[in-house]
Each structure stands twice: as structure tokens, then as C-alpha cells.
Amino acid sequence: MAWAIFCLVGLHLFNPGWLSESNLYEATLTEHDQNPSLRNHLNKCYTRNRTKFYSKSPSIEYSGDQKRVVEAVVWAWSGYKKYAFGHDVLDTATMKGVAWLNHDIGLTLIDSLDTMFLLGMTNEFQESLLWVREVFPEKLQKGGVVSVFETTIRVLGGLLSAYHLSGERHVLDAAVTLADSLSQSFNTLSGIPLSLINLTDGVGHEQSTLAQIGTLQLEFKYLAQLTCNNNYRVYVEHIMNSLLQEMTQYYPDGLLPIQISDEGRIDSTSIISFGANGDSYYEYLLKQWIFSDKKDDKYKLAYEMAIKSMKEKMVRKAVGLSNLTILGDLSLNKDGTRSFEAKMQHLACFVPGMLALGFFHGMPIWHLELAKELMQTCFVMYDEMESGLAADEAYFQVENEKNVSPKHNARLKHNNPNYSPNYNAKDFLVPTQNENILRPEAVESLMILYRVTHDEMYRSWGRKILDAFELGCQIPEGGFSGVMEVHLKNPYHNDKVMESFFIAETLKYLFLLFSDDDILPLDEYVFNTEAHPFPIFRH
Structure with a gap:
């Protein structure tokens, strides 16, 4: 089907320098064209897409493991609802609602919509949909700065998945209004958005990163x-065309540095990472191919190239009792070569799930084998901490220390007071000032690996992680808090915020880990990087 090109009512029209005059003509309509014909067009589109709504009833009966997760979601939501309803996040130090940056648009509420629907929390879901209808449009009109990336994956993604699950038209209308405001961020000479944007005046701020522009x-x-x-x-x-063109010219191994310059170009001096600021670019290479019903092969080819190079250049065996496989970063040396950084970020623990998902959709068997090895490392990062909770990063000693950065080599940190060997950790070190902020990446990978292999070990690992969250992070008044110094048996609350991704991702993935495969099956859905399910449109 040819794509009809229409401009929705309320879209702020502009002519970015990268958009050709012919494309601009196709992409816009006159005011005369926009009245009854546009509404008729949208209604036809809406009617056609109604057949693609979620058809399975939300859960009302739970297994023992599912029930524990539901109780955790109810507890997390109770704290948010009581102290922060309609605000971005719950501040766990003051037990008040606060903005995540400085434009408060109900981040946690919208991010949690599909989780509540799937768990059968009907009253909470309907109350939140009412807020989206009556309050969210007013919130958007207030001044303030948001992250283009975070607002896209959490808020736009949350609205789109809630629309798919519920079929409520006003949720789609809210998504359109938000997307039209976010679209102002593309109004740069290069068409590459800056990191932050004021939704009311369209003014952008700060350079972006690879993950920020490659995950929209x-x-x-x-x-x-x-x-x-x-x-x-x-x-x-x-x-994506800009990134893939640069990759072809300058980065033939498919691994891209993480910083983006003011001109919208890749900064070759920055690190290469599957952790912070790089991670979800690679995730979306795979998922864009899957979402295209496996028709858009340029993403498959770029993904395959990147993963092959990742295995060759960024994966090492660590010295230790557990024979762990780690995925590190690559830093740039003065002579232009790159050194391996023998640390593993918790953010990179999404990679086992990504590799397993790729195998599920036809990638070679070694993708799954590497996924299993990295998953073991991610679980050990939890299991060897006294609290049962992983730190945000861990430092390892690797077998072959050639081209290994001394700065990130655990062997050199044993006598450094800023790093703790921990009573139990046999395989790695963590910074003394470490924390766990309720991140989802490990349980995301557990869920996917379980669905691909049906190995009960992955469910047992998920139970241990859930135990640790309940024991160390639950707040008596309601909600959950991140914790500091996870190498201690009794870590203390970090007095920051309950991140919206705890309900949206961490607890949702735990629920799906203990659910049957036909709840959002992997051959029918793609999860965005915030765990919001989008149906694969069959061409």
C-alpha cells in the first residue's frame, strides 16, 4: 500500500534544511485541504486500524509468581498515586511528585498504562485514561524542557501501546498532539534533533547521543x-539514513561512537558502547527490521555487522571462579587505536535479550549461545552482591590484557579504597559509591531468554531478583526506592526518585517472565526500548 502523506491538524509546519522542496510539497497540505477531507481520511485510517487492536482479555487470575509481581506493581502505584499522581515521578526523599526535568507531563502515569492494563488493574487504568483526556493536553501547553528521547520512548510509546490495548481514540489523539510538539526537534539544518526541547516554543538544547537519535x-x-x-x-x-551513510563511509565494522556533534555528525573521538548512550541504537536496528515484517533489510544487515564486530572486539573472558563472559566498551587512544575497557554496565544487560530475540527471528545459533553467556554474567552481578541487587557497573580482570585500558582493569583496583571487593564477589569489583536504581535490563533479557529456550533457570533467577527488590527497595509508605552500596547486606535508600521505568519495564518484564508465551507473543509484537508493545504490521 502506498503511504498517503498528510499533515495532521495542529502540526507545526516548518521547512528543515535537509527536507527537499519536492518532499516538503508532498509532506504538507494547504489549510483548504485540511478540513473535511483530512478528517475523513483520518477516520478511514482509524477504522482500518481498529482490526489491529489487542484481542486478549487482561489477566484476572494469577499464578503464584505473577501474583507477587502484581502486588509489587500495586504497591509501587499506591505510592505514586497517593503522593505524586499526575506528576512525572515520585521523589522518595520528600514523598512528593516532581518533574523529571522541568516540564511535568505525567511521565510515570503514562509510562505505566499498559502494565496496568495487562495486569487487570482496570480501575487504575481507567482513572489514568481520564487524566490523559482531561489534564494531559493542558500539561503539554505549559512551558518547560523535556528530553526528546525519553519523552518519545516513555510518553509517546506509552500512549501508543495504551491505544493499541484499549482502542480509546482520545489516547491516539494525545499521542498525535505530543508527536507534533516533539516534531519541532527535527527543525535543524541537519535534521538531527538536539537532546532537549521546549515543547511550547520548539527551542532545542544540548548535543545528542547515538542512542538518543537512533531510538525514536x-x-x-x-x-x-x-x-x-x-x-x-x-x-x-x-x-537512520544519515547514520547508516556515515557507517558505510567511516565505520565499516558497524560499531559507532556514541557522541553526536553540533552538525549532526558522529564524533569519532567518543567511546563505543552497548551501555549508556549507545545501547538502544543497536536494539532498534534489529527491531526496525522485525517491525517492517522483515522487509527492510538494511537494518538487518547493519545489525548483523555490528553484532559480529561486537563479538570480535568487545567481548572477553574474565579471570575468576565463574568463567564469565563480559561485554565492555572501546575507548580511543591517542594513536587512533581503541582499548578494551574491562567493565560491564548494567545497561548492557539488555544485550542477552536482544541476541536471543534475533535468534528467535532467524539469526545464527551463536547469537543465542553468546546471549546465554552474557546472561549468566548479568545474573552473577546480582547474585554476588550481599543485597542481591546489581550495581550499575562492575569491573573485571580479563584473560588477555593486551589493549586493555588500565583505568578499567579490576586487577589494579583491589587496593584502591574507592572500590569494594565485597564479601562474596568472586569475579569482579564495584565502586564503593555504587547504586541500583531499579533498572530493567537484566529481567528483560531473562524474559526473552525464557521464551526462546523455556529453561526454568531463567525464571528462578527472576525470582531471586524480585526477592531482592522486595527486601531492599520497598518503601513503607508506598512505592519503591533505588538503593546505594549494594555490596552491603542492608543497602540504604538513595533518596532520589522512583523511576517511571520500574513499573513500565522492570515489573512488566517480570510479569511476562512468569506468564504464558501467548501474552504479547514475540512473533506478533515488538517492544520499544521502554517495554511498550507495538504490533507487527503484516504487509
């Missing part, structure tokens, strides 16, 4: 399908 695509492409408005696809496809 699923959300805007899905919205383009739902609204038959190809503008959204044009914006984010331009970003």
Missing part, C-alpha cells in the same frame, strides 16, 4: 501507520 524510529513509524501520516516516518528515517 519505532514510535514515529508506528504513529505513521496508525494515522496514515508519513511525515513522522520521514523525520526518523532521515536520521
Whole structure:
């Protein structure tokens, strides 16, 4: 089906320097064209897409493990609802609602919608949908700065998945309004958005990173399908075309440095990482291919190249009792070569799940074998801490220390008071000032690996992690808090915020880990990087 190109009512029109005059003509309509014909077009598009709504009833009966997760979600939501309802996040130090940056748009509420639906929390879900209808539009009109990336994956993604699950038209309308505001961020000479944007005046701030610009695509492409408005696809496809062109010219191994310059180019001096600021770019290479019904092979080829190079250059065996496999970073030396950093970020623990998902969709068997090895390392990062909770990063000693950065070599940190060997940790060190902020990556990978292998070990590991969250992070008044010094048996609360991803991702993935495979099956859905499920449109 040819993509009809329409501009929705309320879209702020602009002519970015990268958008050609012919494309701009196709991407816009006159005011005269926009009245009854546009509404008729949108209604037809809406009617056609109604057949793609979620058809399975939400859960009302739970297994023992599921029930524990539901109780955790109810407890987390109770704290948010009582002290922070309608605000971005719950501040666990003051037990008040606060903005995540400085434009408070109900981040946790919208991020949690699909989790509540799937768990059968009907009253909470309907109350939140009412807030989206009556309050969210006013919130968007207030001044303030948001992260383009975080707002896209959490808020836009949350609205789109809630629309798919519920079929409530006003949720799609809210998604369109938000996307039109976010679309102002593409109004740069290069078409590459800056990191932050004021939703009211469209002014952008700060350089972006690889993950920030390479993780907008699923959300805007899905919205383009739902609204038959190809503008959204044009914006984010331009970003990918720019990145893949640079990859072809300068980075033939498929591994891209994480910083983006003011001109929208890749900064070759920055590190290469599957952790912070790089991670979800690679995730979305795979998922854009899957989401295209495996038609858009340029993403498959880029993904395969990157994973092959990752295995060759960024995966090492660690010295220790557990024979662990680690995924480190690559830093740039003065002579232009790169050194391996023998640390593993918790953020990189999404990689086992990504590799297993790739295998599920036809990648070679070694992807699954590497996924299993890295998953063991991620679990050991939890299991060898006294609290049962992983730190945000761990430092290892690797077998072959050639081209290994001394700065990140655990062997050199044993006598450093800033690093703790921990009473139990046999394989790695963590910084003394370490923390766990309720991140989802490890349990995300457990869920996918369980669905691909049906090995009960992955469920047992998930139970241990859930035990640790309940024991160390639960707040008596309601909600959960991140913790500091996880190498101690009794870590203390970090007095920060309950991140919206705890309900949206961590607890949702734990629920799915203990659920049957037909709840959001992997051959019918793609999860965005915030765990919001989008149905794969069959061509």
C-alpha cells in the first residue's frame, strides 16, 4: 500500500534544511485541504486500524509468581498515586511528585498504562485514561524542557501501546498532539534533533547521543501507520539514513561512537558502547527490521555487522571462579587505536535479550549461545552482591590484557579504597559509591531468554531478583526506592526518585517472565526500548 502523506491538524509546519522542496510539497497540505477531507481520511485510517487492536482479555487470575509481581506493581502505584499522581515521578526523599526535568507531563502515569492494563488493574487504568483526556493536553501547553528521547520512548510509546490495548481514540489523539510538539526537534539544518526541547516554543538544547537519535524510529513509524501520516516516518528515517551513510563511509565494522556533534555528525573521538548512550541504537536496528515484517533489510544487515564486530572486539573472558563472559566498551587512544575497557554496565544487560530475540527471528545459533553467556554474567552481578541487587557497573580482570585500558582493569583496583571487593564477589569489583536504581535490563533479557529456550533457570533467577527488590527497595509508605552500596547486606535508600521505568519495564518484564508465551507473543509484537508493545504490521 502506498503511504498517503498528510499533515495532521495542529502540526507545526516548518521547512528543515535537509527536507527537499519536492518532499516538503508532498509532506504538507494547504489549510483548504485540511478540513473535511483530512478528517475523513483520518477516520478511514482509524477504522482500518481498529482490526489491529489487542484481542486478549487482561489477566484476572494469577499464578503464584505473577501474583507477587502484581502486588509489587500495586504497591509501587499506591505510592505514586497517593503522593505524586499526575506528576512525572515520585521523589522518595520528600514523598512528593516532581518533574523529571522541568516540564511535568505525567511521565510515570503514562509510562505505566499498559502494565496496568495487562495486569487487570482496570480501575487504575481507567482513572489514568481520564487524566490523559482531561489534564494531559493542558500539561503539554505549559512551558518547560523535556528530553526528546525519553519523552518519545516513555510518553509517546506509552500512549501508543495504551491505544493499541484499549482502542480509546482520545489516547491516539494525545499521542498525535505530543508527536507534533516533539516534531519541532527535527527543525535543524541537519535534521538531527538536539537532546532537549521546549515543547511550547520548539527551542532545542544540548548535543545528542547515538542512542538518543537512533531510538525514536519505532514510535514515529508506528504513529505513521496508525494515522496514515508519513511525515513522522520521514523525520526518523532521515536520521537512520544519515547514520547508516556515515557507517558505510567511516565505520565499516558497524560499531559507532556514541557522541553526536553540533552538525549532526558522529564524533569519532567518543567511546563505543552497548551501555549508556549507545545501547538502544543497536536494539532498534534489529527491531526496525522485525517491525517492517522483515522487509527492510538494511537494518538487518547493519545489525548483523555490528553484532559480529561486537563479538570480535568487545567481548572477553574474565579471570575468576565463574568463567564469565563480559561485554565492555572501546575507548580511543591517542594513536587512533581503541582499548578494551574491562567493565560491564548494567545497561548492557539488555544485550542477552536482544541476541536471543534475533535468534528467535532467524539469526545464527551463536547469537543465542553468546546471549546465554552474557546472561549468566548479568545474573552473577546480582547474585554476588550481599543485597542481591546489581550495581550499575562492575569491573573485571580479563584473560588477555593486551589493549586493555588500565583505568578499567579490576586487577589494579583491589587496593584502591574507592572500590569494594565485597564479601562474596568472586569475579569482579564495584565502586564503593555504587547504586541500583531499579533498572530493567537484566529481567528483560531473562524474559526473552525464557521464551526462546523455556529453561526454568531463567525464571528462578527472576525470582531471586524480585526477592531482592522486595527486601531492599520497598518503601513503607508506598512505592519503591533505588538503593546505594549494594555490596552491603542492608543497602540504604538513595533518596532520589522512583523511576517511571520500574513499573513500565522492570515489573512488566517480570510479569511476562512468569506468564504464558501467548501474552504479547514475540512473533506478533515488538517492544520499544521502554517495554511498550507495538504490533507487527503484516504487509
